[in-house]
Amino acid sequence: MVDDPDAKVGADAAHLDGCAECQARFKLASEDARSVATLLAVPEAPFDVDKAFARVTGAPKAQPTLGLRFPILRPAARPTLALVAAVVAAAVVVVAFAFSGFFFKPATVKPVPVTVADIQALSQLADYGTITWTKQPDLHVVTSPTEAADAAAGVQPPTVSGLPSGISTNITYAAMPQAQAVFTFSADKAATAAASHGKTLPSMPAGMDGATLTITVGPAVGEIFGTLSQPAGSSANDISLPQLVVAKSAAPTATSTQVTVTQLEDFILAQPGISPELKKAVEAIGDPSTTLLIPVPIEYANSTQVTVQGVDGVALGDNTGVGSGVVWVKDGFVYLVAGSLKQSDAINIANNLK
Amino acid sequence: MVGLNLSARRMTAVPKGLSDEEAFEALFTAEYARVVGIANRVLADPHEAEDVAQEIFIDFHRLHSATAEYAPAWLHRAAAHASLNRLRGARRRQKREFAQALEAEDKTLDPQKQAEVAEDRRRLRDALGRLAPKPAAVLVLRASGLSYAEVAQALGIGIGQIGTLLRRAEATLRKEVSRGTSN
Numbered sequence: 171m172v173d174d175p176d177a178k179v180g181a182d183a184a185h186l187d188g189c190a191e192c193q194a195r196f197k198l199a200s201e202d203a204r205s206v207a208t209l210l211a212v213p214e215a216p217f218d219v220d221k222a223f224a225r226v227t228g229a230p231k232a233q234p235t236l237g238l239r240f241p242i243l244r245p246a247a248r249p250t251l252a253l254v255a256a257v258v259a260a261a262v263v264v265v266a267f268a269f270s271g272f273f274f275k276p277a278t279v280k281p282v283p284v285t286v287a288d289i290q291a292l293s294q295l296a297d298y299g300t301i302t303w304t305k306q307p308d309l310h311v312v313t314s315p316t317e318a319a320d321a322a323a324g325v326q327p328p329t330v331s332g333l334p335s336g337i338s339t340n341i342t343y344a345a346m347p348q349a350q351a352v353f354t355f356s357a358d359k360a361a362t363a364a365a366s367h368g369k370t371l372p373s374m375p376a377g378m379d380g381a382t383l384t385i386t387v388g389p390a391v392g393e394i395f396g397t398l399s400q401p402a403g404s405s406a407n408d409i410s411l412p413q414l415v416v417a418k419s420a421a422p423t424a425t426s427t428q429v430t431v432t433q434l435e436d437f438i439l440a441q442p443g444i445s446p447e448l449k450k451a452v453e454a455i456g457d458p459s460t461t462l463l464i465p466v467p468i469e470y471a472n473s474t475q476v477t478v479q480g481v482d483g484v485a486l487g488d489n490t491g492v493g494s495g496v497v498w499v500k501d502g503f504v505y506l507v508a509g510s511l512k513q514s515d516a517i518n519i520a521n522n523l524k
Numbered sequence: 525m526v527g528l529n530l531s532a533r534r535m536t537a538v539p540k541g542l543s544d545e546e547a548f549e550a551l552f553t554a555e556y557a558r559v560v561g562i563a564n565r566v567l568a569d570p571h572e573a574e575d576v577a578q579e580i581f582i583d584f585h586r587l588h589s590a591t592a593e594y595a596p597a598w599l600h601r602a603a604a605h606a607s608l609n610r611l612r613g614a615r616r617r618q619k620r621e622f623a624q625a626l627e628a629e630d631k632t633l634d635p636q637k638q639a640e641v642a643e644d645r646r647r648l649r650d651a652l653g654r655l656a657p658k659p660a661a662v663l664v665l666r667a668s669g670l671s672y673a674e675v676a677q678a679l680g681i682g683i684g685q686i687g688t689l690l691r692r693a694e695a696t697l698r699k700e701v702s703r704g705t706s707n
Contacts, residue, residue, distance in 0.1 A: 199695075201698075202694040202697075203690075205698050206693075209645050209648040210565060210664075212565055215574065216570060219553065222574065223552050223553075226552065226578050226582050227585070229585075311588070312594070313597060313601065338606075338609060
């Protein structure tokens with residue numbers, strides 16, 4: 171106030187000139203400001219900007235604990251995003267084949283084990299047709315929950331409480347409006363892709379050529395805590411996950427044309443390279459039309475089923491014990507709490523989310 | 525809370541059309557001194573301030589694009605919060621002395637007066653560490669030379685709140701220091 175050039179103008183200035191009480195307050199505020207400014211004064215810190223730049227750019231890139239990077243954190247990395255989008259589209263195909271009608275909307279979650287070979291096999295599915303984004307994923311990184319909600323069609327970032335000590339209160343918000351992709355199967359492209367990998371394509375169900383799968387994700391919001399400082403005693407290279415990520419997304423939906431889901435499921439599970447574990451797990455899903463499958467890379471992470479906010483959830487913990495997460499579906503939204511924290515802390519934060 | 529609309533945060537330190545690495549270098553050159561300055565304001569320790577600043581830029585470089593419009597605001601906020609977090613941690617570990625800060629000034633003061641000023645500064649930073657995160661960050665950023673608009677952008681709060689938060693923080697801190705002095 172004291173140092174704000176716009177604070178003491180016009181009517182305010184005129185009032186101040188004639189009001190002893192306000193003058194006294196203004197004097198006190200000025201004295202407080204001067205006193206604190208004096209005590210906060212420090213000599214300028216000397217530094218060598220070139221050396222500092224070399225040190226910062228020489229820091230090795232972190233190796234993510236789960237072999238994943240968080241694409242939501244790099245809004246401007248469009249090439250990365252495109253790659254991620256392709257992989258996600260392939261992964262969603264996995265999800266989508268679980269629905270029993272022509273429409274899929276999950277109400278619960280189940281873990282399914284996947285191997286690196288599974289991921290490679292499934293990612294090739296993206297080559298079996300054409301992905302067209304009818305609504306491009308458009309990530310925004312903002313500094314307040316209000317802006318995040320504005321960018322995500324009103325989806326409010328959840329309020330987090332019960333944070334364990336050591337988690338930074340510095341939050342970066344991310345938001346994504348609804349995105350929609352249409353995958354159109356092509357018999358020709360599938361045959362060419364399989365041949366290029368030296369594999370024989372399983373027989374394609376009748377009508378699959380030209381069939382479409384429309385997948386809608388979001389709107390979604392995320393909160394990223396504490397990417398800014400690191401635990402005392404660790405080196406900068408130890409950071410591979412943000413301390414905490416909390417995300418909320420409208421549950422994804424998928425619709426298909428021309429082929430039944432059973433046909434689609436049979437076709438995908440017949441792909442060369444799919445592990446027996448994945449086949450078994452998918453076939454064991456009780457109600458596939460309402461279940462969101464969470465692929466768990468078995469070489470890197472383990473999972474347990476837990477109760478979160480009164481519903482079934484999947485808790486993930488990597489085998490090194492330095493990262494964990496929990497995913498659940500409630501009231502039409504998929505929630506994720508994950509980070510470099512203990513699994514019990516992740517579940518506690520999840521249960522306290524509002 | 526009044527949030528800033530997006531059009532109000534067109535504060536880009538980096539010219540358009542640069543590669544990712546060029547953009548990061550431009551951002552680093554433009555903002556490093558200020559980020560160190562913010563951290564040094566809180567910690568009164570130039571070496572620790574540089575550590576904080578470099579960690580912040582490393583984190584930023586890993587996770588964000590230097591061409592992002594929010595980049596300077598993100599860095600300023602990170603500098604305030606990361607250094608305040610360190611101050612809180614350090615406060616637990618030991619009673620900090622700010623002899624280093626004093627060394628370069630106040631040489632005209634007698635030893636008794638120097639000790640008093642050092643104690644006031646220590647008490648002020650203790651109080652700063654106990655202050656709620658938002659007013660503490662407002663105070664630190666403003667004291668580091670950011671304009672009201674820049675502080676508002678960095679913290680994602682309405683510009684109209686800055687003066688009030690600043691005034692309250694200053695009054696609280698001065699009271700803490702005065703209380704210690706009168707004891």
